Amino acid sequence: MSSHRLAVTDWIEFEEERHQVAGLDGATVRLRSENGRAQTIMLSVLLADSSFRAAVEPPPTALMDADAHPDPAGVLASLDKAVKDAALKLEAHLLEAMTGYRSGDPLSAAADEPRPQYDPALPQVVRVQAKAQELGVTERWMWKLWARRTENGL
Structure with a gap:
């Protein structure tokens, strides 16, 4: 199998349709089709699929639909490290206020969570x-x- 490098905003062909890479998250790829349909797929599955083609030309009206919005995770992945870190820190503050946990999930709680002023019982x-x-x-x-x-995600 030949090697492929994918980056956020690249256009690929998959299942006879052009898709833009909206986000890369380790083992998964978020795709948005030229008509705006979003999906997440394992990178290994995508690369092994016989319909996969890398580096294709974007469609002439690439995601110009008025209702199409950029994928928040894709946008986040494309930010420089300082901006991304600040956004993630702010999200942790919001989640702590709303749920009591910086991750938003009691199963992923840090050792010092919940702090008394953010106890979920409050x-x-x-x-x-x-x-x-x-x-x-x-x-x-x-x-x-x-x-x-x-409304919009991170």
């Missing part, structure tokens, strides 16, 4: 107040940011 509004105070921002800003993250 009302969410109390956790948001604590996080706003910790960050030196308003509660309203926290709720707005959470709404944006909920």
Whole structure:
């Protein structure tokens, strides 16, 4: 098998359709077809598929649909390290305020979680107040940011 290097924004052909690489995440690839359909597939499966072709020309109207939005994970992967780290740190703050855990998942809790002021047993509004105070921002800003993250992803 020949080797292929894929990068976010590359165009490929797969299953007789052109796709843009929207994100790479270790063993998986997020693809967006030329008509906007998104899918995630194992990189090894994609590369072994007989219909896979690398480095194809983008379609003439590549994802120009008014409803098409960039894949947030793909955008995040393309950012420089400092910006990406800042975004991930902010997301951890939001998740801690909303769930009590920086990962958002009690099964992935750090050793010091939950911190007392973010205990999941506390009302969410109390956790948001604590996080706003910790960050030196308003509660309203926290709720707005959470709404944006909920709607658009990171």
